[in-house]
Amino acid sequence: MHVIVCIKSVPDTTEVRFNPETNTLMRDEVESIINPFDTYAIEEGLRLTEAHGGKVTVLSMGPPKAEKELKEAIAMGCHEAVLLSAREFAGSDTWATAYTLAQAIRKLGDYDIVLCGKQAMDGDTGQVGPGIANQLGISQLTYVSKIREVDLEGRSITVERLLEEGREMVRTQLPALLTVVKDINQPRYPTFRGIRRARNMQLPTWTPDDLPGIERQYLGLDGSPTKVIRVFTPPPREEKVQMIAGETVEEMADLLAGKLIAEKVV
Amino acid sequence: MELQLTPEHEMVRKMVREFAEREIAPTIKEHDRSQTFDRSLLPKMAAQGLLGICIPVKYGGAGMDYLSLGLACEELERVDTSARVILSVHVGLNSMTLLQWATEEQKQAYLVPQAMGERIATYGLTEPNAGSDVAGIQTTARRDGDHYVLNGEKMWISLADVADQFLIFAYTDKSQRHRGMSAFIVEREFPGVHTGTIHGKMGVRAGNTGSISLQDARVPAKNLLGHEGEGFKIAMSALDNGRYTVACGSVGLIRACLEASVRYAHERYAFGQPIGQHQLVQQMIARMAQRLDAGRLLCYQAGWLKNQGVRNTRETSMAKWYCCDAAFDSAADAVQIHGAYGYSDEYDVERYLRNSKGAVIYEGSREIHQIMQAQYALGYREDRPLRCELPAYDQDAWEAEA
Numbered sequence: 329m330h331v332i333v334c335i336k337s338v339p340d341t342t343e344v345r346f347n348p349e350t351n352t353l354m355r356d357e358v359e360s361i362i363n364p365f366d367t368y369a370i371e372e373g374l375r376l377t378e379a380h381g382g383k384v385t386v387l388s389m390g391p392p393k394a395e396k397e398l399k400e401a402i403a404m405g406c407h408e409a410v411l412l413s414a415r416e417f418a419g420s421d422t423w424a425t426a427y428t429l430a431q432a433i434r435k436l437g438d439y440d441i442v443l444c445g446k447q448a449m450d451g452d453t454g455q456v457g458p459g460i461a462n463q464l465g466i467s468q469l470t471y472v473s474k475i476r477e478v479d480l481e482g483r484s485i486t487v488e489r490l491l492e493e494g495r496e497m498v499r500t501q502l503p504a505l506l507t508v509v510k511d512i513n514q515p516r517y518p519t520f521r522g523i524r525r526a527r528n529m530q531l532p533t534w535t536p537d538d539l540p541g542i543e544r545q546y547l548g549l550d551g552s553p554t555k556v557i558r559v560f561t562p563p564p565r566e567e568k569v570q571m572i573a574g575e576t577v578e579e580m581a582d583l584l585a586g587k588l589i590a591e592k593v594v
Numbered sequence: 595m596e597l598q599l600t601p602e603h604e605m606v607r608k609m610v611r612e613f614a615e616r617e618i619a620p621t622i623k624e625h626d627r628s629q630t631f632d633r634s635l636l637p638k639m640a641a642q643g644l645l646g647i648c649i650p651v652k653y654g655g656a657g658m659d660y661l662s663l664g665l666a667c668e669e670l671e672r673v674d675t676s677a678r679v680i681l682s683v684h685v686g687l688n689s690m691t692l693l694q695w696a697t698e699e700q701k702q703a704y705l706v707p708q709a710m711g712e713r714i715a716t717y718g719l720t721e722p723n724a725g726s727d728v729a730g731i732q733t734t735a736r737r738d739g740d741h742y743v744l745n746g747e748k749m750w751i752s753l754a755d756v757a758d759q760f761l762i763f764a765y766t767d768k769s770q771r772h773r774g775m776s777a778f779i780v781e782r783e784f785p786g787v788h789t790g791t792i793h794g795k796m797g798v799r800a801g802n803t804g805s806i807s808l809q810d811a812r813v814p815a816k817n818l819l820g821h822e823g824e825g826f827k828i829a830m831s832a833l834d835n836g837r838y839t840v841a842c843g844s845v846g847l848i849r850a851c852l853e854a855s856v857r858y859a860h861e862r863y864a865f866g867q868p869i870g871q872h873q874l875v876q877q878m879i880a881r882m883a884q885r886l887d888a889g890r891l892l893c894y895q896a897g898w899l900k901n902q903g904v905r906n907t908r909e910t911s912m913a914k915w916y917c918c919d920a921a922f923d924s925a926a927d928a929v930q931i932h933g934a935y936g937y938s939d940e941y942d943v944e945r946y947l948r949n950s951k952g953a954v955i956y957e958g959s960r961e962i963h964q965i966m967q968a969q970y971a972l973g974y975r976e977d978r979p980l981r982c983e984l985p986a987y988d989q990d991a992w993e994a995e996a
Binding site for chain 2: 519
């Protein structure tokens with residue numbers, strides 16, 4: 329089985345800063361980490377290959393220093409890693425990112441499952457996973473909380489999706505792309521063996537020149553249909569606090585319930 | 595000159611931090627209160643490779659360097675001292691001593707299972723009447739055919755009740771004072787070996803500390819570590835590594851104090867502003883930051899020297915002395931910053947203070963280290979080469995399979 333896991337290097341902070349010139353995220357100043365949702369995708373990839381044999385390839389598009397996150401994935405036990413890094417890729421929106429990752433996945437050759445986290449914690453769009461599936465023309469199963477069955481001979485996969493209304497069980501044919509939620513597993517720690525392997529490993533870096541058939545007009549900021557016009561912090565909401573007073577708890581609860589009903593909160 | 599950790603060191607740090615936060619932090623307060631040692635931690639640490647972190651792969655270890663050991667100690671003690679103590683005795687005082695002094699046969703029999711975490715090990719030097727005065731120990735070893743017969747009492751031994759094998763120091767010839775001391779690898783199963791637990795410690799209450807009683811304990815002659823009469827040198831060389839782990843752990847404790855104090859200084863208001871705005875609180879925080887950086891650099895220096903295979907008794911002693919005092923002072927300040935809340939176990943800082951005091955006493959008290967440093971400075975003391983030195987870290991050799 330060949331599992332490809334797409335990961336993103338994200339800033340390790342909730343204090344995301346923007347470049348006011350380009351209105352894109354500034355990633356240079358803070359420590360980066362593997363997007364937390366992607367660590368569940370890595371873990372699930374490792375479990376799949378432990379159960380079915382084969383290998384996990386990790387793929388990431390980002391600046392050269394995103395190699396650190398790929399090496400962490402190797403330290404967790406992933407078999408191979410590829411970094412997509414070039415000036416031409418810079419400023420990609422979710423469409424251009426999905427396009428570029430899909431081209432790289434095509435180049436990686438035969439695969440059975442592509443795994444992504446459900447969303448990145450910096451951009452928070454949740455679009456890249458589905459975008460890759462669309463580019464590759466394969467099924468997409470989003471918000472997967474459990475893989476129930478993989479039938480490699482019958483080429484099918486059955487999963488549970490965690491939706492707001494409940495759990496949905498779905499089956500589709502392989503290859504397929506899954507985006508996973510954090511309920512799916514508990515990611516393992518890197519191992520010392522993995523860390524030593526990562527230390528000694530030279531990771532390939534692919535540029536547009538390494539991706540056959542890529543159409544350069546679809547790359548980077550220029551290839552991105554999304555145009556960010558302005559980024560701003562919404563003004564703080566002005567809320568007023570009203571204290572409910574009364575003689576007894578019952579009386580206060582009654583008053584509160586009345587107000588909640590009047591405001592159509594309940 | 596480079597003062598930067600490698601990306602692999604950062605991975606080690608991050609991995610141990612996550613491990614400590616996930617496996618130790620959630621239950622530490624409970625274990626500290628009930629004075630219970632969480633034995634389930636040992637197989638988890640073993641599975642993670644921590645129990646053989648800096649031991650070569652061919653001896654069952656994880657094949658990392660001595661700086662990695664220091665980083666692991668820092669991250670473990672940031673959560674609780676008791677977890678770091680495991681590495682101090684099992685890796686620092688015992689396994690590294692076997693790596694340095696043991697014969698190949700002894701390494702295969704004892705170091706390999708220790709590095710893999712299948713057997714837990716500790717170090718028995720201190721006695722009820724001999725701590726700093728190492729030559730004052732009273733345990734004896736008498737040769738009897740192809741065995742030695744050991745008699746004596748060891749006290750304040752970390753993991754005494756948990757360990758499977760002990761490094762025991764005893765006199766084979768008391769008339770020669772410290773030149774008559776020898777070191778033995780003693781298994782719990784050997785006849786005449788008994789252990790007990792010590793309760794009522796001020797700190798490290800989640801750690802196991804106890805005594806080892808040797809009553810005509812029969813130890814095979816092949817379990818003599820080094821030569822007869824080398825015990826004192828072996829004991830002191832072991833302390834060079836044990837003290838390093840204690841120093842690095844104390845850096846973690848300083849970090850825990852600083853992190854807790856900064857958090858609290860932002861949250862807690864007094865006189866209409868966060869207490870971090872008050873200059874005397876700032877002074878305490880600034881001193882913690884100063885101690886953290888200074889202590890860490892001393893530890894890195896000692897770890898780097900170990901990696902190079904350079905004798906580091908002076909530098910390790912300096913790191914141990916400074917870091918343990920600094921951790922105690924930082925913990926006292928952290929309690930002060932937390933005010934009355936810091937005096938209760940609702941917050942962690944009171945535990946930090948209780949835990950930090952032990953390290954000012956064990957593995958060379960503050961006073962011993964001061965005397966050592968004065969002797970080095972005055973030229974009264976110099977380190978002579980040992981018959982067996984701790985091997986320098988060699989990446990290829992450490993990673994090679996058996």
